[in-house]
Amino acid sequence: MDGDPAVEPDLDSFSLTLPLPYRVALVVDVPSLLHYPARPSPRTDTPHHLSTYRLATLLSIPLTISFLLFWALSHRNPTLVIYYDFLPFSYLCFLLLIFLLPLRRFSSAGRTRFLTTLRRVSIGGIALPHDGKFGDILLADVLTSYAKIIAELFVALCMFFTPNGSATKRPDRGCGGQYLVxxxxxxxxxxxxxxxxxEYLRYFSAFPVIILSALQRNLSVNHDKVGLSETAVYRFWxxxxxxxxxxSFYxxxxKDWDLTLFTAQRAHSGLRQRRYFPFKEMYYVAIGADLLLRCTWSLKLSPHLDHFADFESGIFLMEILEVGRRWMWIFFRVETEWVRNTSSAGLGAPGQDDVLLGDYGSGKEDDD
Structure with missing residues (x-):
């Protein structure tokens, strides 16, 4: 599909190097989703960022080993790539076990809190302000950026458990039904x-895009039944x-960053009076990057790049860019929340051990 005639038509060269399960494992940055409680002894306990790096290292080392082993065994041979599909799934199973097993040395408190928060937000729940409401909002927003990765994980699982199927074959995004993904x-x-x-408009406006994208990508859909031609569906999309x-950019x-760019006065050069980051340029770069990454869909309007997002490599790049945009967004969203809280409380700048996501509980937590 990526134009390489040397490979089988059912398995493009990008998938020979980076099969779908590995893409999911590579993009899922689990440590960034964890929300830690305040340290009982900030001066003696391990800082939050070191705990996060420790867990990230734990997850990255076996992923690297699995990558190298897969490449060494498959040699980018289509038959071997399909045969060794159990290797990436072994890592995904390892990832699941790390989260579920009660291992105290591997961020036990953070993993438990993440799973608890995930259960709450999965049904649209949200904590009270003093119990971590901001963390719930952040997690739910992060999940919207991971929506396609979650769908890719489902596709990989569906292909793996399909009779005579393989998770490392060319991704079948119709697996499980036309509209399930x-x-x-x-x-x-x-x-x-x-x-x-x-905030209904921001999130509700995503549903027409998803529905119309499904109509566009599934060639088996009979547009006559809904009274729309392919051209009409494209224009509505x-x-x-x-x-x-x-x-969403607005x-x-x-709203999320509290900048004045869209106000009539555009006070403080379109930013705001209180800022934690030292350089104005950081905010302008973030605004520009957010706009560009919000509009990656415009590639489909170009006669030269309109099929870019149809390639497996293009799909993967779009997912990476969206996760990167969300990563950038979180920094400025947390900074905004800190400014809101300290402005009303009259506090000074945060220290290195301050917890911006709120104190999630009381009692003694483990060191991770």
Whole structure:
């Protein structure tokens, strides 16, 4: 599919090097989703960031070993790539066990708290402000960026457990039914929509994009039954994705980051009076990057790049860019929350051991 005639038509060269399960494992940055409670003794206990790096190292080392072993055994041979599909799944099983097993030395408190928070937000729940409401909001927002990765994980599992199937074959995004993958992609937006009805437009506007994308990508859909031609579906898709992207960009800048760029006065050069980051340019770069990454869909409007997102490598790059955008967004969102809280409390700058996501509980926690 990526234009390499030397490989089988059912397995493109990118998938020979980086099969779907490995893409899922590579993009899922689990430590960034963990929310830690305050340290009982900030001066003597391990800092939060070191605990996160420790868990990241634990997850990265076996992933690297699995990668190297897979490449050494498969030699990018299509038959061997399909045969050794159990290797990436072994790592995914390891990842699951790390989360579920009660291993105190590997961020036990953080993993437990993450799973507890995930259970709560998965049904649209949200904690009280003093119990970690901001952390719940962050997690739900992060899940919206991971929606496609979650769907890719389902596709890999579906292919792995399909009779005569293999998770390292060319991804079959119709596995399980024509609309099942779009429904899975919509679930994180539905969770966030349920969490905060007052922000309904931002998250509700994602649903038309998902539905129309499903209509576009599934060639077996009979558009006549819904009274729409392929051209009409495409035009509605452009309109829906335009509204979703630019409204989400507006919300990022004006609501999540509290910047004045879209106000009539544009006070403080379009930023705000209180800022934690030292350079104005950081905010402008973030605004520009957020706009560009919100509009990656515009590649489909180019006659030269319109099929870029149809390649497996293109799909993977789009997922990486969205996760990177969310990673950047979190820094400025947490900074905004700190400014809001300290502005009302009259506090000074945060120290290196301050917890910006709130104190999630009381009692003694372990060192990780």
């Amino acid at each position: 779009p429904i899975i992609i919509a679930i994180p937006s539905l969770i966030r929509f349920r969490q905060c009805i007052t 452009v309109l829906a994705v335009f509204v979703n992207s630019f409204y 919300w990022d800048v004006a």
